[in-house]
Amino acid sequence: MSAPFRFPRFFVTSPAPCPYLPGRTERKVFTELSGPHAAELNDALGRIGFRRSQSVAYRPSCTDCQACVSVRIVVEDFRPNATQRKLLKRHADLDVSVCRPWSTAEQFTLLRRYLAARHPGGGMADMDAMDYADMVEQTPVDTHVIEYREPGEGDRPGRLVGACLTDRQVDGLSMIYSFYEPDVAVRPGMGNLIILDHITRALQAGLPYVYLGYWVAGSRSMQYKTRFQPIERLLPGGWRRFDPDA
Structure with a gap:
């Protein structure tokens, strides 16, 4: 018997220049939005600060900065x-x-x-x-x-x-x-x-x-x-x- 909802796998991007604060770097954590429960997953992630881009949900995950606030x-x-x-x-x-x-x-x-x-x-x-x-x-x-x-x-x-x-x-x-x-x-x-x-x-x-x-x-x-x-x-x-x- 398979579970109706599988916990998503999350990934982290490599550091890149921050587009908002000069001299800082940014890093994002993201997961794919796919399958029959994509909308429910997007809703749940949205409530904890994730944003959607195409079929990906992401949020900042910077090691030395928490300036980005939902x-x-x-x-x-x-x-x-x-x-x-x-x-x-x-x-x-x-x-x-x-x-x-x-x-x-x-x-x-x-x-x-x-x-x-x-x-x-x-x-x-x-x-x-x-x-x-x-x-x-x-x-x-x-x-x-x-x-x-x-x-x-x-x-x-x-x-x-x-x-x-x-x-x-x-x-x-x-x-x-x-x-x-x-x-x-x-x-x-x-x-x-x-x-x-x-x-x-x-x-x-x-x-x-x-x-x-x-x-x-x-x-x-x-x-x-x-x-x-x-x-x-x-x-x-x-x-x-x-x-x-x-």
């Missing part, structure tokens, strides 16, 4: 501040669609513009169309691409100005990767708007959390995540609310 928004208690309410009103004209995880040339073109403007020379800078298709389409869990478009004309869809690859987990929405119009003169604050939209979607679906991935104290590119209060971080004793500005 964070999630507490949906039920979230109240948008004045700046966030203004942002929601400004972008209220957008058409938002939940799409199956299928890559398109339009998405990839927007991603390339976003990476060139916001993350030049980053780890995804050399991504080609096939790499992007793998990122979107290779998923063993409940995944969607949420698209944000300007109003169209007639039956023609409007211009794509944002997208987010999103997993639905048993206790929340996990924002795997978002990208958007980088020209703030055209669509300011799109990254924050996408998070606000996910909070609304989680609330409507009765899901308690929106998972934002990792937060790194001292990394300027990560500070936007703590603007969405209340937010929790994962500590050795479990998830705890925090405000770095308090």
